[in-house]
Amino acid sequence: MADSGVVPMDELQNEIFKMVQEDMGKKQLKAKDITNAMIQKFGEEKCTKETCKEAIRTLIDSGKLVYGYFGGSSSIQVPHKEGSEPDK
Amino acid sequence: MANETKKSSTPLLDELEKGKWPSFVKEIKKMADKNPRAKDLLGQLELSYTDKVTHWKHGGLVGVRGYGGGVIGRYSDSPDKFPNVAHFHTMRINQPSGWFYTSKALREICDVWEQHGSGLTNMHGSTGDLVLLGTSTDNLEPIFTKLTSKGWDLGGSGSVLRTPSCCAGPARCEFACYDTLKLTYDLTQEFQDLLHRPQFPYKWKFKMSGCPNDCVASVARADMSIIGIWKDDIQVDQQAVREYAKNGVNIQSEICDLCPAKCMSWDGNDLKIVNKWCNKCMHCINALPKALRPGKERGAAILIGAKAPILQGAQMSSVLVPFMKMEPPYKELKDLVEKIWDFWGEYGKNRERIGELIQRVGMGQFLEALELDPKPQMVANPRTNPFIFYEEYFEEEGEEK
Ligand code: HEM
Ligand code: HEM
Ligand code: SF4
Ligand code: SF4
Numbered sequence: 001m002a003d004s005g006v007v008p009m010d011e012l013q014n015e016i017f018k019m020v021q022e023d024m025g026k027k028q029l030k031a032k033d034i035t036n037a038m039i040q041k042f043g044e045e046k047c048t049k050e051t052c053k054e055a056i057r058t059l060i061d062s063g064k065l066v067y068g069y070f071g072g073s074s075s076i077q078v079p080h081k082e083g084s085e086p087d088k
Numbered sequence: 089m090a091n092e093t094k095k096s097s098t099p100l101l102d103e104l105e106k107g108k109w110p111s112f113v114k115e116i117k118k119m120a121d122k123n124p125r126a127k128d129l130l131g132q133l134e135l136s137y138t139d140k141v142t143h144w145k146h147g148g149l150v151g152v153r154g155y156g157g158g159v160i161g162r163y164s165d166s167p168d169k170f171p172n173v174a175h176f177h178t179m180r181i182n183q184p185s186g187w188f189y190t191s192k193a194l195r196e197i198c199d200v201w202e203q204h205g206s207g208l209t210n211m212h213g214s215t216g217d218l219v220l221l222g223t224s225t226d227n228l229e230p231i232f233t234k235l236t237s238k239g240w241d242l243g244g245s246g247s248v249l250r251t252p253s254c255c256a257g258p259a260r261c262e263f264a265c266y267d268t269l270k271l272t273y274d275l276t277q278e279f280q281d282l283l284h285r286p287q288f289p290y291k292w293k294f295k296m297s298g299c300p301n302d303c304v305a306s307v308a309r310a311d312m313s314i315i316g317i318w319k320d321d322i323q324v325d326q327q328a329v330r331e332y333a334k335n336g337v338n339i340q341s342e343i344c345d346l347c348p349a350k351c352m353s354w355d356g357n358d359l360k361i362v363n364k365w366c367n368k369c370m371h372c373i374n375a376l377p378k379a380l381r382p383g384k385e386r387g388a389a390i391l392i393g394a395k396a397p398i399l400q401g402a403q404m405s406s407v408l409v410p411f412m413k414m415e416p417p418y419k420e421l422k423d424l425v426e427k428i429w430d431f432w433g434e435y436g437k438n439r440e441r442i443g444e445l446i447q448r449v450g451m452g453q454f455l456e457a458l459e460l461d462p463k464p465q466m467v468a469n470p471r472t473n474p475f476i477f478y479e480e481y482f483e484e485e486g487e488e489k
């Protein structure tokens with residue numbers, strides 16, 4: 001049943017991807033922000049820190065999301081061309 | 089005039105070659121003959137000295153697949169003038185504990201780097217990493233593949249566990265009170281995931297020193313400083329002390345009078361130490377290494393909260409656990425660290441170091457969260473604020489004795 005148990009991994013990944021995409025350029029999201037938002041969205045019984053961690057790891061490993069970095073601090077982003085990168 | 093020598097294209101940088109000391113300009117010039125990146129680096133640097141502004145731009149999104157740290161992006165703001173440094177990313181390579189290499193290992197790294205980068209290195213960065221200076225985005229994966237196939241890995245950058253680093257410890261130093269190399273390696277392996285995948289509010293640095301001489305300056309830089317220490321009495325070889333005296337060391341003025349705890353005395357024959365007053369400053373041991381040694385009951389003091397930011401608010405770490413045994417599998421330490429990370433992850437603001445968080449919420453709150461009792465050794469300096477309370481004192485007031 002869709003209503004019992006935990007959120008399916010692919011659904012969780014989609015939600016995370018959507019969240020990162022929507023906040024692009026507005027917020028520098030960290031793993032913790034994403035995790036908190038997902039737990040809030042799905043509820044603690046259906047979504048845990050561990051499942052979020054796994055979902056983020058999969059998204060990063062597949063290259064769908066990447067880690068960004070500015071001034072010593074990291075965030076999770078959709079891959080894009082860097083503003084400071086010179087045009088080829 | 090016909091025989092005038094060719095005018096240098098980098099007159100300002102040339103100034104930095106003068107004098108007897110090593111010069112980074114000299115080194116870059118050596119590489120500039122063989123490597124176009126190094127050549128354009130000189131050009132851009134000279135321009136910066138002329139213009140008195142940097143021509144580097146920060147770059148945010150470079151790295152290797154799956155890793156959130158280890159590469160620090162840089163781009164030139166004048167790629168037309170200096171196309172070979174249009175990208176000039178830095179790579180941090182996780183150094184071996186205590187910076188021990190074989191020459192073969194160093195050659196491997198240099199070969200990869202001459203092929204794929206500027207050929208310029210920094211041995212080592214202040215983070216402890218072996219630093220490779222200057223490559224372009226398309227070279228990152230090939231470098232990573234080649235280095236990892238030889239057993240190397242990237243170090244940390246961004247909001248991660250930064251590459252743990254330590255002093256040479258027992259490998260070279262008789263003062264080491266625990267095996268700094270072993271602990272550094274152990275923590276590096278245990279927390280791999282946190283090193284490569286940013287999960288913290290900000291950076292976290294572990295630095296391991298074998299004794300209070302603190303050769304890696306952990307007290308000034310590490311969020312957690314793990315500094316070797318002893319609990320029992322300083323070991324004294326009286327005969328060796330007399331030997332020093334005979335050879336011209338003034339034990340009274342050079343040793344006893346300089347002891348900050350004023351806990352030493354010398355009657356011309358025996359050196360006496362009131363060990364319970366000794367604050368482990370290392371002065372006497374450093375001055376008389378043949379005669380004095382740290383005690384036999386050894387471990388480490390755990391200090392928390394240092395940071396050395398570029399702009400403002402440098403802070404030293406202060407004692408959290410006065411003494412802890414430091415032996416594998418380091419369970420007590422790891423349990424403590426995980427508790428601190430939980431607390432920091434829960435309450436830390438974005439870009440807030442643990443030392444800043446402790447200042448914000450108060451040491452009392454922090455200790456309560458860790459379930460640690462306050463101890464006199466935690467007092468970093470005499471209090472300036474009278475409003476420090478621990479709840480148990482209030483509870484005790486109402487209790488029947
Ligand atoms: C022989 C006379 C006095 C003695 C032995 C004495 C002793 C003390 C002691 C032991 C404390 C606690 C310090 C601490 O918690 O660190 C204290 C606090 C204080 N005393 Fe006195 N005191 C004396 C006279 C006075 C006088 C005349 C005044 C005011 C005109 C005064 C005002 C205060 C105040 C305001 C505090 C609180 C300080 C703070 O919170 O930092 N005391 N005193
Ligand atoms: C409008 C006037 C005043 C305001 C708004 C004010 C406010 C405060 C505040 C906020 C505190 C800190 C309390 C705490 O953190 O527990 C404090 C403490 C204190 N104030 Fe005032 N205060 C005023 C007038 C005065 C005057 C006129 C005196 C003395 C003649 C005084 C003496 C003290 C002392 C001695 C303390 C420290 C109390 C302790 O150590 O526990 N205050 N005050
Ligand atoms: S910190 Fe102490 S143990 Fe480590 S190298 Fe320095 S003096 Fe030796
Ligand atoms: S270590 Fe420092 S405080 Fe301790 S006895 Fe020697 S000089 Fe004194």
